[in-house]
Each structure stands twice: as C-alpha cells, then as structure tokens.
Amino acid sequence: xxxxxxxxxxxxxxxxxxxxxxxxxxxxxxxxxxxxxxxxxxxxxxxxxxxxxxxxxxxxxxxxxxxxxxxxxxxxxxxxxxxxxxxxxxxxxxxxxxxxxxxxxxxxxxxxxxxxxxxxxxxxxxxxxxxxxxxxxxxxxxxxxxxxxxxxxxxxxxxxxxxxxxxxxxxxxxxxxxxxxxxxxxxxxxxxxxxxxxxxxxxxxxxxxxxxxxxxxxxxxxxxxxxxxxxxxxxxxxxxxxxxxxxxxxxxxxxxxxxxxxxxxxxxxxxxxxxxxxxxxxxxxxxxxxxxxxxxxxxxxxxxxxxxxxxxxxxxxxxxxxxxxxxxxxxxxxxxxxxxxxxxxxxxxxxxxxxxxxxxxxxxxxxxxxxxxxxxxxxxxxxxxxxxxxxxxxxxxxxxxxxxxxxxxxxxxxxxxxxx
Amino acid sequence: xxxxxxxxxxxxxxxxxxxxxxxxxxxxxxxxxxxxxxxxxxxxxxxxxxxxxxxxxxxxxxxxxxxxxxxxxxxxxxxxxxxxxxxxxxxxxxxxxxxxxxxxxxxxxxxxxxxxxxxxxxxxxxxxxxxxxxxxxxxxxxxxxxxxxxxxxxxxxxxxxxxxxxxxxxxxxxxxxxxxxxxxxxxxxxxxxxxxxxxxxxxxxxxxxxxxxxxxxxxxxxxxxxxxxxxxxxx
Numbered sequence: 001x002x003x004x005x006x007x008x009x010x011x012x013x014x015x016x017x018x019x020x021x022x023x024x025x026x027x028x029x030x031x032x033x034x035x036x037x038x039x040x041x042x043x044x045x046x047x048x049x050x051x052x053x054x055x056x057x058x059x060x061x062x063x064x065x066x067x068x069x070x071x072x073x074x075x076x077x078x079x080x081x082x083x084x085x086x087x088x089x090x091x092x093x094x095x096x097x098x099x100x101x102x103x104x105x106x107x108x109x110x111x112x113x114x115x116x117x118x119x120x121x122x123x124x125x126x127x128x129x130x131x132x133x134x135x136x137x138x139x140x141x142x143x144x145x146x147x148x149x150x151x152x153x154x155x156x157x158x159x160x161x162x163x164x165x166x167x168x169x170x171x172x173x174x175x176x177x178x179x180x181x182x183x184x185x186x187x188x189x190x191x192x193x194x195x196x197x198x199x200x201x202x203x204x205x206x207x208x209x210x211x212x213x214x215x216x217x218x219x220x221x222x223x224x225x226x227x228x229x230x231x232x233x234x235x236x237x238x239x240x241x242x243x244x245x246x247x248x249x250x251x252x253x254x255x256x257x258x259x260x261x262x263x264x265x266x267x268x269x270x271x272x273x274x275x276x277x278x279x280x281x282x283x284x285x286x287x288x289x290x291x292x293x294x295x296x297x298x299x300x301x302x303x304x305x306x307x308x309x310x311x312x313x314x315x316x317x318x319x320x321x322x323x324x325x326x327x328x329x330x331x332x333x334x335x336x337x338x339x340x341x342x343x344x345x346x347x348x349x350x351x352x353x354x355x356x357x358x359x360x361x362x363x364x365x366x367x368x369x370x371x372x373x374x375x376x377x378x379x380x381x382x383x384x385x386x387x388x389x390x391x392x393x394x395x396x397x398x399x400x401x402x403x404x405x406x407x408x409x410x411x412x413x414x415x416x417x418x419x420x
Numbered sequence: 421x422x423x424x425x426x427x428x429x430x431x432x433x434x435x436x437x438x439x440x441x442x443x444x445x446x447x448x449x450x451x452x453x454x455x456x457x458x459x460x461x462x463x464x465x466x467x468x469x470x471x472x473x474x475x476x477x478x479x480x481x482x483x484x485x486x487x488x489x490x491x492x493x494x495x496x497x498x499x500x501x502x503x504x505x506x507x508x509x510x511x512x513x514x515x516x517x518x519x520x521x522x523x524x525x526x527x528x529x530x531x532x533x534x535x536x537x538x539x540x541x542x543x544x545x546x547x548x549x550x551x552x553x554x555x556x557x558x559x560x561x562x563x564x565x566x567x568x569x570x571x572x573x574x575x576x577x578x579x580x581x582x583x584x585x586x587x588x589x590x591x592x593x594x595x596x597x598x599x600x601x602x603x604x605x606x607x608x609x610x611x612x613x614x615x616x617x618x619x620x621x622x623x624x625x626x627x628x629x630x631x632x633x634x635x636x637x638x639x640x641x642x643x644x645x646x647x648x649x650x651x652x653x654x655x
Binding site for chain 2: 289290
C-alpha cells in the first residue's frame with residue numbers, strides 16, 4: 001500500500017479545506033464584532049484529512065472498484081426484467097391500470113395517496129405531450145410549462161369570467177393551448193438545438209411573468225380559485241351551489257371529501273389512458289413517422305418532399321394540447337392555482353421525465369413520472385437532499401442507460417411490410 | 421424535343437456568398453447527365469436549388485414545362501423528382517423499412533408495388549427490413565438512400581456523390597445500379613467527384629467551376645478534352 005501518496009493527497013485536500021472553512025466557519029459574526037474560532041474549522045479540516053485518507057485506502061485496496069462492480073452486476077441481473085417490461089409493455093400497462101383503478105377502493109388508501117397519484121398522472125399527461133415534441137420530433141422545448149399554465153389558468157379564467165363548467169372548459173382550453181403551441185412554433189420553425197431551447201425557455205418565462213403581473217385579470221401572485229368539476233351536474237363539495245344536487249345526496253351516501261378526490265383521480269386516470277393511446281396511435285401514423293424523420297435529418301426530409309413546416313407546427317400544437325389538458329386537471333385537482341406552480345423547474349421536471357424514461361417511450365415515461373413524483377414523497381424527511389439524489393440518479397442513468405430507462409423498441413415488420 | 425429539365429441563368433447562394441452564377445443546363449428525358457467539378461464549385465447547391473431547398477435568387481428552373489424557381493421543396497418533390505442526398509442522409513434510428521416508407525410519404529395509396537420493386541433491385545434491403553438504418557454498412561446505406569429515393573417512382577433522379585466514402589468495388593456496384601435504374605426509364609442527373617467513372621457512365625456532362633458551367637458536351641468527348649483531363653482526370 002502506498003502510504004506516502006495517500007498522505008500527499010490527504011494533505012492537498014486538507015489545504016483546500018483549510019482555505020475554505022477558516023473563513024466560512026472559523027469566523028463568527030457576533031453583533032458588531034468578529035469572533036475567531038479556529039478550532040471549529042480545524043475540526044472540519046481534520047475530518048477532511050481522515051476522509052480523504054480513507055478514500056485513498058479504499059481505492060488502493062480495490063474495495064471501491066469491487067463495489068462499483070457489484071452495482072454493475074446488480075444492474076446486469078435487473079436488465080432481463082427491464083427487457084421483459086420492454087417487450088410486454090402493453091401487458092405491463094394493462095396490469096398497472098388495473099392496480100391504479102383499484103387503489104382508491106383498497107383498505108389503507110387515503111386522500112393523501114389519491115392526491116399524490118393524481119399529481120403523478122397529471123405528470124404522465126404532461127410528459128406524454130412533451131414526448132411528442134422532444135422525443136418524437138426532436139425539438140428541445142424548455143418552456144413546456146407555458147402550456148401547462150395556459151391550461152390551468154385557461155380553465156380558471158373561463159370559469160371565473162365566462163361561468164363555464166369544467167366539462168365545457170376542457171375542449172376550449174385544449175384549443176387555446178393548441179393555438180399557443182402553434183404561436184410558439186411559427187417563429188422557431190427555422191431554429192434548432194440550442195437556439196430553440198433558449199427561445200422556448202423565454203416563452204415559458206414570458207407566460208409566467210404575464211400571470212404574475214396581470215393582477216386585474218389573473219389575480220397575480222395571489223392566485224385564482226378554481227371551481228371543482230362535477231359529474232353530470234352532481235357536485236362534490238360540502239356547500240353546494242344554489243340548486244345543485246350533491247353526489248352524496250343523489251346516491252344517499254354520507255358526505256365525504258374522499259368522494260371528490262377519488263372522482264378527480266379516476267377522471268385523470270381515464271384521460272391519461274386516452275393520452276397514452278393517442279400518443280401510441282400518433283407514433284404509428286404517417287405524421288409520427290414524419291416527426292421522427294425530422295428529428296433524424298431535416299435536410300433529408302426536405303429532399304424527400306416532407307412538408308417540414310406543417311410537421312413541426314403539428315408537433316408543437318399537439319404537444320401543447322396535451323400540456324393544456326394536463327393543466328386543466330391540475331387546476332381542478334388543486335382547487336386553487338398561482339403562478340409559483342408554473343416556474344422553469346416544472347419544465348425541467350417534465351423534461352427529465354421524458355429523458356429519464358426514454359425519448360419516445362411510453363412505459364418508460366410512465367415509470368419515470370412515477371419515480372419523480374412518488375419517490376420524493378416517500379422520502380419527505382430528506383427534502384433538502386432531493387435535488388442531490390435527483391441529479392445523481394440522472395447522471396447514473398445517462399451513464400448506464402443513455403437511451404433512458406426503457407429504450408424504444410422499434411416494431412420489426414414482417415418481410416414485405418405494410419403499405420402506407 | 422422538349423427537355424425534361426431546363427435551367428436558365430440560375431443564380432443561388434447563401435446570404436452574401438454566391439454559389440451559382442448564371443447556370444444554363446438541360447437534361448433530356450432518358451439521359452444520364454453527369455455534373456463534375458472540384459470542391460466548392462456549386463454542384464450540391466445546384467441540386468439543392470432544383471429541389472427548392474436552397475431558394476434560387478434569379479433565373480428559371482423548368483421541369484416538364486413547369487416553373488420550379490420560387491416553389492417550396494414539398495411542392496417540387498412530389499412532381500416525379502427525387503434526390504439521393506450527399507452523404508446518404510438515411511434516418512439512422514429508423515428501420516430500413518421505415519426509411520423506405522418515408523421515401524413514399526407524399527404518395528397516396530398502396531406502396532407495396534414500389535416496395536417490391538426496390539426490394540427486387542436491392543435484395544439486401546428486404547433481408548434487413550427490420551434492422552436499424554444506422555447499423556448498415558456504408559454501401560448498404562447508399563443502397564438504402566437510392567432505394568428510398570426510388571420509392572416515389574421518380575422520372576428524374578438527382579444523385580449527389582453516390583460514391584462518397586465507399587470502397588472501389590462497392591463504387592463499381594453502385595454505378596452499375598445507376599445504369600440499371602436509367603435503363604428502366606429514369607432520367608438521372610449525377611453529381612460526382614469521381615470524374616472518370618461518371619464520364620464513362622454518362623451520356624452527356626457539364627463541368628462546373630466556381631459557380632459557372634465551364635465546359636459541356638458529350639461525356640465521351642469530355643474524356644478526351646485536354647482541359648478536363650488535366651483538371652479532373654489526373655493528366
């Protein structure tokens with residue numbers, strides 16, 4: 001074992017620690033005077049020295065290498081499972097669907113659980129929409145939250161100013177979001193990669209800042225309340241509107257807030273299934289192929305006579321529609337929205353779901369959405385370290401599975417293939 | 421006889437850079453016309469201008485009596501014209517079959533016949549139908565690029581350096597395919613760096629030099645032309 005080298009490394013590390021920690025924790029401000037408490041800093045430096053020594057020892061003894069090897073082996077053993085999910089993806093989705101439908105009626109389910117699952121499903125809808133834009137068409141959109149916000153505020157404002165119900169607001173809001181998507185698509189038709197990312201980023205921020213500043217219309221930072229959805233006119237709130245019949249009254253049940261949670265949850269679940277089905281169909285349709293071809297090579301697409309203008313615009317428009325619908329459900333679920341729910345971090349989270357899950361993949365995106373929304377809830381106590389773990393997970397997945405959690409398996413057609 | 425493609429006084433370029441300065445060129449139906457010239461002479465730009473991908477600034481491009489100058493690529497490319505772009509440009513993460521299907525994307529109805537025709541010409545594309553395009557060898561990718569262009573059953577096929585980066589034996593094979601496609605009735609405008617092989621294959625040829633047509637004539641006579649021999653055939 002090479003002790004001198006280890007000592008040298010540790011000494012260097014300690015020096016850096018000394019330079020950092022003496023000003024950071026060795027100087028304590030007390031009122032107007034400065035207390036010098038070098039001992040505190042020296043403790044930390046000693047800990048750094050010992051830690052660096054330990055790492056050197058581990059590296060030299062090959063223990064660390066063995067640990068990495070073990071992790072790698074575990075992943076290798078796991079990959080057949082992943083492969084199975086990839087091959088039987090629609091059976092997997094079916095199974096998952098059965099479980100998700102059953103959850104609210106199982107013992108041990110709570111309003112909290114139902115809310116978290118609803119949020120997860122909203123993220124699945126959003127990620128499916130972004131998957132069209134980023135995964136299929138290869139257009140890096142960092143401002144997807146704009147459409148999410150359009151959907152949520154669209155519903156809130158249509159309800160507030162036009163008195164529209166949830167059901168009337170869904171198609172209208174989806175249409176508004178689609179128009180917004182088209183609007184964003186027009187100026188960025190000629191843009192690629194980094195430039196596109198910057199413009200979309202700006203677009204997302206513009207929408208948020210508008211929401212904050214148009215106080216008279218949107219309520220600004222104070223937010224806006226959103227009416228709860230109804231089932232064929234049956235309300236789910238304790239205090240019903242004039243002339244409205246309550247769900248519990250109609251079915252002769254005692255009032256329970258969980259009815260509303262379960263109703264919204266099942267509603268979102270139904271729309272999520274629809275969104276995934278639409279995505280799957282789109283991917284197999286000529287327009288889906290054209291998106292993928294555009295992602296692969298734009299010049300080749302032009303040389304083949306593919307109309308890249310309509311192809312790109314349709315990707316933005318359809319993606320935005322999904323985002324808008326996701327926003328309506330988010331608003332209906334929360335009952336109250338404000339601009340702080342629509343920051344850039346949301347765009348980043350939706351994008352990471354798509355990237356982690358595998359661009360263009362359906363099951364991967366579902367799993368990644370669950371991972372990103374459920375895991376932080378499980379580890380609420382470690383809230384401060386969530387972003388750290390999040391980043392680490394991202395790095396490791398990109399190293400070991402650069403195509404995402406689940407790679408898209410291309411359908412291998414029989415020889416001769418199909419027309420169209 | 422009316423030319424299938426007639427280009428008159430064509431100017432095109434990228435911003436302030438003029439790549440084409442008054443090109444006059446014609447392609448008769450049924451011909452193989454070679455377009456040779458050194459790097460940067462404007463060969464690729466000329467093909468891109470015909471397709472509308474680089475919009476012409478001046479002049480006219482008449483195809484079968486229709487004016488193409490100023491029209492969008494997606495209007496031009498469904499008029500019986502197809503391009504095999506430089507560097508193949510297949511869709512690397514799509515399967516071989518999907519690549520071929522993209523070639524007929526603007527066609528309505530059944531493409532089964534076109535698929536069978538392309539598969540008969542390139543049996544390897546049928547064997548590898550489910551394989552990811554990017555995993556093919558260079559020669560196979562070139563066949564895929566040609567097959568993809570043939571899917572739209574073009575009357576005029578524009579080929580941009582099909583021999584680029586391929587082994588001599590494969591180049592010979594590709595040139596045999598070009599001859600075969602022409603025999604089957606497709607007119608071909610072939611851009612090549614490999615001037616000797618191109619002139620051997622073509623009926624007529626144009627030599628492009630800094631955006632202008634320098635020499636033109638029968639391919640056989642150009643092979644004997646001292647200027648062409650010195651500049652493009654190595655003496």
